[in-house]
Amino acid sequence: MSKRILIIGGVAGGASVAARARRIDEDAEIIMFEKGPHVSFSNCALPFHLSGMVENGDDLVLMCPEQFKKQYKIEARVNSEVVKIKREEKKIVVKNVLTGEESEESYDKLVLSPGANPILPRSIEGITGSNVFTVRNVVDIKKLKSYIDENKIEDIAVVGGGFIGVEVAENLRLAGKNVSLVEALDQIMNPFDYDMAQILHKEMMDQGVNLILSDGVKKINEDSIELQSGKKVAAKAVVMAIGVSPETGLAKDCGLEIGVTGAIKVDHNYLTNDKDIYAVGDAIEVYNRLTQKPSRLALAGPAQRQARAAADNMYGIHHNNNGVIGSSVVQIFDLNAASTGLNEKTAKAAGISYDFVYIIPGDKVGLMPESNPMHFKLIYEYPTGRILGAQAIGKGNVDKRIDVIATMITMGGTLEDLKELELCYAPLFGTAKDIVNHAALVALNLLYGKFKQVPVTKVRELVESDAFIIDVREEHEFAAGHLKNAVNIPLSQFRGRLDEIPKDRPVYLHCRSSQRSYNAVMALQNMGYDNVINISGSYLGISCYEYYQDQVTGREKIVTEYNFK
């Protein structure tokens, strides 16, 4: 007898389960139930409708129910909300959201792929207003876009600086709107550490987004929002994107187990505690292989893998469940920003012993057009050198470097492995010693105790405590902008001016990107100086780290002029 597979939710996870099950089993009866009017839309592309990059909102819908029927013999019932799961009877109750009519459907296997809901705190006054929007599906984004267009709205506030908030803010800004982005934490884009996030903050500011950090929304008015700080921001439309919560209502109601993270708990096979009910996608709890703890991860790639694994398991096909590491990338105006694995924050929270390097090499050979600095931060386990994570930000191909690191993490690679990686090189694509090789070399020197360094986050303290800082760039570079109390001893004059370098106190060195200062550090050490310290990230890193904070606080600058190139 043929299997009857019912699937709740028809977007990434649900549609993938359906398609995979069909390929395995031509006879199965496969039905997807979707609350909204669309199945299979491009979730991750929704924000691009706001800038017009995806001009026609309907293009976001990838397949209609008719196509599912004709091409894959899969029934996709839209406007069909599943309101109850009757586990004992192996039935679900489906409500037609247009007519209100309810009916029952029985299943052999049931798959939950309900996704996650945008969080809308009731404590915010005005949160239910018609000027408040969320971005979860095609209906949402079209509604937001037409509201803005029809009411000719110019001032818009986006609340929440995660992927969705940032992409919505960017696309609205690209459409010429006055956009305020409000984030409760002291940084946007949580996958990045605070130091790396400053580069993104600068870009937001440079592109004219009114970025407000460490502040939350208290009240939403018709033409403004009021923040916790008392600040008032002009906004005739508000997009709420402070986060999502897994849709667990149905699961809870029928007694399925919920995990410690508040998402649906599943086993190796993406089965819930009911042997006939699977769950996949943003509603489930996944296992983070780096922290070795349950976690949540709302990303399309893992959802697809889970979907395939669940369908396979229905038919006794083996699959591997490696847990997740979390890899993502986002374009923020002229910058690309990608990350994978652990960052400092998550490593600390998990109690994992780590160290890191932060380098800013060129993303291709300097002679080539559009060669730009790439900010690259590599996190590794101390003292083993096992690679734990990385973050990369720049105008160039950050995703390439992060994918290599993601691969290394998955394969259990160490710094020694990373150093030896033989990656493809041509002047238009990178450098002979690739950024990831370079990061491994610096990290190994640290790990093996060959030299010491301080991060850019400590430089202000060094300047304020009047530490001895040598800037080894050439004179014209120094003249164009430098740390206020740095001494300029260019690398080219270095060995002739040793008498200016004290032996009785710590000596900090930097250049533009730490390549020259590293050479100077090694030279000094070899000449018997035993307390020389490289400033990781050097002048580029210092400039990027200080800039945004200087602008918003108006505090005294530690540099005469910034340098970002």
Next chain:
Amino acid sequence: MSKRILIIGGVAGGASVAARARRIDEDAEIIMFEKGPHVSFSNCALPFHLSGMVENGDDLVLMCPEQFKKQYKIEARVNSEVVKIKREEKKIVVKNVLTGEESEESYDKLVLSPGANPILPRSIEGITGSNVFTVRNVVDIKKLKSYIDENKIEDIAVVGGGFIGVEVAENLRLAGKNVSLVEALDQIMNPFDYDMAQILHKEMMDQGVNLILSDGVKKINEDSIELQSGKKVAAKAVVMAIGVSPETGLAKDCGLEIGVTGAIKVDHNYLTNDKDIYAVGDAIEVYNRLTQKPSRLALAGPAQRQARAAADNMYGIHHNNNGVIGSSVVQIFDLNAASTGLNEKTAKAAGISYDFVYIIPGDKVGLMPESNPMHFKLIYEYPTGRILGAQAIGKGNVDKRIDVIATMITMGGTLEDLKELELCYAPLFGTAKDIVNHAALVALNLLYGKFKQVPVTKVRELVESDAFIIDVREEHEFAAGHLKNAVNIPLSQFRGRLDEIPKDRPVYLHCRSSQRSYNAVMALQNMGYDNVINISGSYLGISCYEYYQDQVTGREKIVTEYNFK
């Protein structure tokens, strides 16, 4: 007493040894000897001077001897040819090429980094003419450029379709010249298999390069070249780039061991059979970790790693020697082409049991601007599934995918590992199921015997033998161009037209890129058809494979119209 390190050759390898030795040892006396007038130039960027992308030829020189002296206390003696190594005395004889004067220098450690010489077969009549050029260094490229400019030359022949030949041809074409590219083999760019090379041939043709394959130069005249075939090609300047031979003269003269490949033989530490003489770079023989055989590899990345390892070894610092896999990338007009590890040819030659998949997915989400097909070929060991190599060609970020595969190869990854890789995704950067994941899934289906396929290279044979081929694309796609004897049964009508599909003979299926046909193949198999075969690469692959050969041979086409999108 301080070490005296002499280095023969001051480009990639030599300069890297010098810089690394200096960082380890502040006291060492380090001298580089370079025959030509420049040390440390950007070898790989030379061809870009021809198009003007690097406008000023002098910019190709990265560091002058004065900078080496001032910044790194390294002596760089240009115009200094080492003519003899006196091993017993640990001395070299250096000739000043400007004055002819000879002098001796003694060493504690000697490093050979002489590189490789362009091959100029004496059998070619006219090879010594003043209109014949090679491209090895800054002097060469400036000479070629000014010869062309000063004589207002329009017709140029490039002989040899490897990296240098192709990049020179491209940059001359970009400068508006009439360029002929002559290659003795039946394909250009040897790192790619014949099927993949057709895509490059098409691009060359589309961009107006007169590409001549399977032919060689017999005679060079003042305004033409004559080929083995009797063909005559207009050319007032000829660039010879048929290959390089390692510069082993000095090594042979002093009795250093030469390997089976004709390059200098070195041990794990890049030591020759003389314990005080190292050799690195294009002149040495390396160990290919995949074929497990000695080989030659003239690439900048490996040269830098060898240089570092050699310097480290002088100071007792441990390093790993993992052998090489060979990763490279090149831009050919609007296409990027990258490869790593083994291809079919090298796997066959090494007697390694392999299989492969060839897929052509989109390089990013279809909705995004500039989404394009990427041709991706993955080679894996049969029956283990160990990853051996890959080739990628397309307008998008091919280097990203190849770097991931290079990383997998280095870490000993299998198809199962590759399938599970969690790479970063956003619609502008790729697809939720990345191309490399996709390739692994298809390969695993093959490896596990879930379905069968034939390569695009066999389609002509199928058409000519009147095999039963089903094109499952929709009717309008079929109408725009299709295989001459294919039957159009769109996936959307498929299950209703089973009576048209014979059970008593093999049934071949294809669509545009094999995604839909794969679904059809699985459906048919599940319905009891036991001889259905997918055409790998599908219509995109067939079009690309057939196009160039059709054009040059004028043979009968097997398609009504090509489709490349």
